[in-house]
Amino acid sequence: MPTAVKTELSIAKAAEFDIKKTFECGQCFRWNADEDGIYTGIVGNKVLKIRELGGSVVCDCEEDELPFWRDYFDLDVDYAEAASRFTQPEYLRLCADYGAGIRILRQESWEALCSFIISQCNNIPRIKKIIEALCVSFGEELSVDTYSFPSAERLASLSESDLAPLRSGYRASYILDAARAVSEGRLSFDELRDMPAEEALAKVKEINGVGDKVANCFMLYGLHRMDRFPIDVWMKRALKAHFPDDFDPEVLGEFSGLAQQYIFYYARTEEGGRRSNVSQKRKNC
DNA sequence: TTCCAGGACCGGG
DNA sequence: CCCGGTCATGGA
Known part of the structure; x- marks a missing residue:
């Protein structure tokens, strides 16, 4: 299905906003790409087409709509700065580097x-x-x-x-x-x-x-409470394998939720296929 | 056929 | 507090 794009307004640098990682890291469920890598999303009653183009992220929208989308993509926060404290354990550093460019969306x-x-x-x-x-x-x-x-x-x-x-x-x-x-x-x-x-x-x-x-x-x-740290089966596995037994997410501070997203994304995309022998027993979820 | 997926709930030990 | 069973569905 060819996607007709009318305008191409730059909204961010690709380095600070990786649309593929952001939309496919598991935080949202209604942003989908076509075969050309153009993502379409629906937020409230607004529809947006967005893609990466020459090192920038460009939107198919009117200029007066950009502030809405900048807010939705949380583009006024310096995520690289927030992630700079995710240094230990080494596994967390790895996950943070791997997930660089992910934004936590301000979903409804x-x-x-x-x-x-x-x-x-x-x-x-x-x-x-x-x-x-x-x-x-x-x-x-x-x-x-x-x-x-x-x-x-x-x-x-x-x-x-x-x-x-x-x-x-x-x-x-x-x-x-x-x-x-x-x-x-x-x-x-x-x-x-x-x-x-x-x-x-x-x-x-x-x-x-x-x-x-x-x-x-x-x-x-x-609610965009960035200090929340949801723990699902993937996080449990990652925590058990790569963090101290007494690890407390609180030490990660006000952006611990971002750390959680990096860990989840890395575990699911890099380690998901080869979940070697250490599959703990779990009776149907 | 059995296992698993971004769990929650309830009862019993 | 922790454990096991149960809930409904579909893909591998």
Whole structure:
């Protein structure tokens, strides 16, 4: 499918914003590339095509939209500076170098919460498939074959049988519980932003189907709390293999979530294929 | 057929 | 507090 690009406004240097790593490091599920490496993403009711061109990252958008996208891509923060403290253990340094150019996106809160509820005990291709089906079924059609992420209010009006075609399994009831909590005001993103971390974490975990890992992912990616450090199966493996037994992510400081992203991305892309003999026993997730 | 995927929850020891 | 079983689905 040829992608028609109208404008090419530079938004950043490729060195500080690697779009492939950023979109494929596991933090988001709705940015997809065509065969030419042009990524298309949908944020709210905005659609953007973006690609790398001659050492720069260029956007197909109007100039007055650039501030929105600069904020979304978090381009006013110096990630190289933030990563400069990730020096030990040596494995972390390796991961940080490998992931250089990754940006932590300022995703929409509801979309992030709902997406990471779907992510549990699931693989990324199927997560993306379920989310896309959710958008096609219940989002708004912004243009041809382009759908917004459905609002919490919209999903709260549905039943489990409405969600059955998504094949999301036992996560369907979790999605509905979260949608209802948000639409009824029991869970306020504005309030969560101003809460101490532990208090916000406990509040989010009141939703059925949201445990420690999903709550931390939501706080990192949906509230941009950069000090959250979600631990999934990949992180557990990496921590066990390459970090001291008593390692505490707190020592990584206010950007520990970025360190987590570097580790996850490296472990999944470099070590994923050859997960040698040390596969710990785990009964079906 | 069995294992695994960015888990959560519940009951029992 | 930690353990094992269970939940639903599809790809390898």
